[in-house]
Amino acid sequence: MGRWEPDAAGRLREAAMALYAERGFDGTTVADIADAAGVTARTFFRHFADKREVLFAGSEQLEQHMVLALAEAPTEATPMEAVAAAVLASAEFFDGMRRDYSRRRAAVITATPELRERELIKMATLTSSLTKGLLDRGVAPDVAALAAETGVAVFRVAFERWLVEPDSVLIADVIRSTLKTLSGLTA
Template identity: 55%
Template structure:
């Protein structure tokens, strides 16, 4: 192995997800990930604190992107439209190329209670961040929290549809359909 190899972080991500799929999360070691990536375990720890972090890499960036999009929504946008703008930016992360990775990631997390709990915490943190951004726009409580939680529900449902085996639609298309359904249901 060379002292420096390009794209180390991406190589670790690919190697880890392959191993998680092949031998499961519990059966995968950092040493095995490093070996599969053609790098060292020491190099792995420059990018990740442990193997769980491979599954949650990018969460902070996704949250910041969504909060920024909500903040940049037109001033006259309703609270739900501002959240819709935030949800639309998630499509930048959920591309067709990332769908196979997302499917394996989801299966690994669903099969491991500790990881599932962390995923739920990540979504709760995202909801709080969206509610905070709504409050900065002047949306009062409990409306800010209610709209943020509804946005997270749309996010989860759309993501679940997007990773389904036979699904080929873009994430953004699924989100838009879910938002239309939510608005229809809310008007009943």
């Protein structure tokens, strides 16, 4: 990246989000996004593989962050405690600055079948990674798969709820409350 393009990725992301909201994902081209961000299409492709990846580039970081938290959970943590640590770690990722972005992103995804599919795949990948992390901790395969699936279920439900909560509500608190609901459900 040249020094005449400070935070081109951030500007491209903002431009893409504004255009997706205005014209829809299908009605927006890479050229439109690059134009709106004041860069060339070539610069766009230095940062993102395609117009879909603008919305999913953060997903891998989130997954790595959660998998790391799982690995770093105390040795004596139960499988579900380790998964809960991973889900809670996502709160550090979705700090105050990301809520507005997350809301706009969710609206675009909900409106576009192709993006909904991509989001489902992302969640399935996260589930596999958490399952693998649990296996690495010595958890039995059936328990690992179920704990990972359940953890991702908690994450999805908590995340959806957080998006519609007032700005003062922290995602960490929504996750804790969802984990508590889960215990109550299966008691």
